[in-house]
Amino acid sequence: MRDQPQQPSNNNNEIDLVELLRSLFQQKYLILAVASLVTLMAAAYAFLATPYYQVQSVLRPVDQGSLDELNGTGVYELTPAEALSRGAAGLSSYESRLKFFRDHQELFTGLVEPGRSLDQVFEEFNRSAFTMLQADPKKPNSLSESVGISLTYPQGVDGVAVVNGLVAYVLEAERDRIATDLKVLIANRLFGLEQKIEAARASYEASKxxxxxxxxxxxxxxxxxxxxxxxxxxxxxxxxxxxxxxxxxxxxxxxxxxxxxxxxxxxxxxxxxxxxxxxxxxxxxxxxxxxxxxxxxxxxxxxxxxxxxxxxxxxxxxxxxxxxxxxxxxxxxxxxxxxxxxxxxxxxxxxxxxxxxxxxKGIKFDTAGLQLVRVDQLALDPLTAVKPKKALIIGLGGVAGLILGVLVVLLRNLLRPKAEAIDSDEK
Incomplete structure (x- = not known):
């Protein structure tokens, strides 16, 4: 007589899989309701979140002949690999990006927020938006080497104009730097020749x-x-x-x-x-x-x-x-x-x-027409946003909703026997 009360408790503690599946099926509408609600929330986020787009521009070395006129001056020497390296250094330079941002603020009007300075806005944008594209280091260094820049930007920013403008801005700055360096080198060489002539005159006068x-x-x-x-x-x-x-x-x-x-x-x-x-x-x-x-x-x-x-x-x-x-x-x-x-x-x-x-003195080299790199790929308007990925978010929302619905049903099944036992005791 004493062992009989213990048998029902063991049966109650055991999980009946068939009963569980039956219970889930019976509450399928609750699961579908929770899944639909979560999916609807995911879809709302996917369609209401600010879309982000991505564009990129790729640069490759020019032919040796493009730099022949510059190297023919006998004062300045630049190889295609060095020109590409200088272009990559300019694109990755924080100073170059900041100058471009300050000179072309109309391209970044969508980023301006009240209470934040331009430098703060650019700092955050530069840290998360720009990505340098480097050639595979495992490949041997050749003329097929390339560098590039990628930009991920929110809606409201003209990313195509930003990337193409930044590339043109950096290359123009490099051409100006080469022109300045060329003038300095020519001036230094002329000054050195004048010093040689003056020294020769003094030496001749002394020898005479x-x-x-x-x-x-x-x-x-x-x-x-x-x-x-x-x-x-x-x-x-x-x-x-x-x-x-x-x-x-x-x-x-x-x-x-x-x-x-x-x-x-x-x-x-x-x-x-x-x-x-x-x-x-x-x-x-x-x-x-x-x-x-x-x-x-x-x-x-x-x-x-x-x-x-x-x-x-x-x-x-x-x-x-x-x-x-x-x-x-x-x-x-x-x-x-x-x-x-x-x-x-x-x-x-x-x-x-x-x-x-x-x-x-006869060197009249115009760097305005100097081609330092070959723009292999210009930035073009993207067809779709890179984020948020709507289909993926909605799919993940549906899966998460189903899981959450199942968890809700299981939680109800766990809480229901306790509620029934309490009701029976009260009676």
Whole structure:
């Protein structure tokens, strides 16, 4: 008798699957009602939520020939890969996007909200809307490499104009930057050439002055040497003259003692002495002694030598020295160097530098027509919104509604036995 009350409780705790399915079927309208309500709410969200669209633009490298004119200047060098990289850097630059936003605020009127600054609006939009499209890094680097930019924007924003305008804005900014860089490089090269020319002029002037100083120094040295030689030569001539006078005095004494008044020779003197007594004279030298000139001749030569004021005429070398000194009084090479007016003609490499400067000044490259990248894909008006995805949201709403309806029915089945037991106890 005691075990009988426990048997019904075990049966009550067991879940009868058939009974459960029957209960769900019996309350199918409740499940369908809940599912319909949730589906209706999902559909309302799908159709009432602000739609978002997505557009993109893809850039690819240009041919090498498109940059040939720029590279042909010899000042600026840019490869297609570098040009594409610069375009990608400009598109991903926060500063470039912000400048475009500020310069084209009419394209973003749908984003402006009261109480928010333009920078705040752009910050939020830039963080969630723009996406850079990069080439697959696993693929080898080639001319097929591409970069792009994608924009996800809400209704009310002209996304096509934003993307295409941003691409054109960035490329125009890069062209302006290249034009500025080109001008700076040309100006720096011209300034460097001017510095080279000025340095060459200063070097030439210094070398010319050094050459003039060297020539004048050589002339001064040679003049001093010649003057020393002339002075020494005149001293030697004076010494010779004084020596000659002494020899003439000595010879005159001998001639007077021998009675030789007029010039004679040893043979003539021997013949004259044979008439009287014989005097034997032995001459060992080939040169006839001076005293044979006679006293009168010796004294006449001595007087002439004593009265001489200059001995220069007696030595040909003196005339040569005076000639050289006269030539050294003016250095024609120094005069020619000092009379040069257009000294640039004598500068080394000046013609080459001026040719290079003329070529640099002749560069008239217009970057307005420079094609940095090839726009492989322009942004076009999208056909459908990327979000919200209406079919997916409605489908998920229907599934969620069915699940929620089943849960409601199960909850009612769990709560109903308890309610019935309470009612029975009260009775």
């Amino acid at each position: 002055q050094a050459q003039i100083a060297t020539l004048l120094e050589q002339d001064a040295l040679r003049r001093a040497q010649l003057q020393d030689e002339l002075q020494a030569l005149r001293t030697e001539l004076k010494t010779r003259r004084e020596s000659r006078i002494k020899r003439l005095d000595e010879a005159a004494q001998i001639a007077e003692s021998l009675g030789i008044q007029n010039p004679t020779t040893p043979s003539a003197m021997a013949d004259a002495q044979r008439k009287g007594q014989v005097v034997r004279t032995e001459v060992n030298s080939r040169e006839i002694p001076l005293y044979f000139m006679g006293v009168e001749a010796l004294r006449a030569e001595r007087q002439a030598l004593s009265e001489r004021r200059s001995d220069d005429f007696s030595e040909p070398r003196v005339a040569e020295i005076e000639k050289e000194l006269a030539l050294l009084s003016r250095n024609r090479q120094v005069e020619i160097l000092e009379q040069r007016h257009n000294e640039d003609l004598y500068l080394k490499d000046l013609a080459e530098w001026r040719q290079e400067a003329a070529q640099l």
